[in-house]
Amino acid sequence: MATRPRGSAIGELAGAAYALSAADARLRGRATRDPEALSLTHARALKSLADGPLTVGALAERVETTSAAVTQLVTGLERAGYVTRVRALSGDRRTATVALTSAGRARHAERQRHLDRALARITADLDLAQVRTAATVLTRLVHLYDEL
Structure with missing residues (x-):
């Protein structure tokens, strides 16, 4: 039973990692459009x-x-x-x-x-x-x- 909560937590970590990568892409996009970014x-x-x-x-x-x-x-x-x-x-x-x-x-x-x-x-x-x-x-x- 302990595997299920860990698997769920790993899934949350994977989701957060994807979200961080997407946030970095958005930041790069802002940097190309906004000279102050x-x-x-x-x-x-x-x-x-x-x-x-x-x-x-x-x-x-x-x-x-x-x-x-x-x-x-x-x-x-x-x-x-x-x-x-x-x-x-x-x-x-x-x-x-x-x-x-x-x-x-x-x-x-x-x-x-x-x-x-x-x-x-x-x-x-x-x-x-x-x-x-x-x-x-x-x-x-x-x-x-x-x-x-």
Whole structure:
């Protein structure tokens, strides 16, 4: 009998995982339509660059995507005034170094404050162990998605 409730809970987890994936897609859609919106990939890029300038290749590794996708992402962030791209002397786009502008640093800080407040709000009724368990489950979902 214990299997049935666990199976039901696993079903709820699967439903939540699908819903999270759909929410991410909606966020990406808003980011393409609204210049003020940032997709999670854009936000991760700004967060990575807050530690210092990176090559396009290194930034691609940090945001877990291809160099081609990051080149496109950087073009959008550059247009928004959030980053600058300094080309290598050879002019090769793949060896360009990307750095945050002051506007990019401010946007990253604003996004981080917003995220911190939102996470605090939605976890206010959870104890520390529950928050850590949620983080563990999300991390495991990341690994599962990589396996699928």
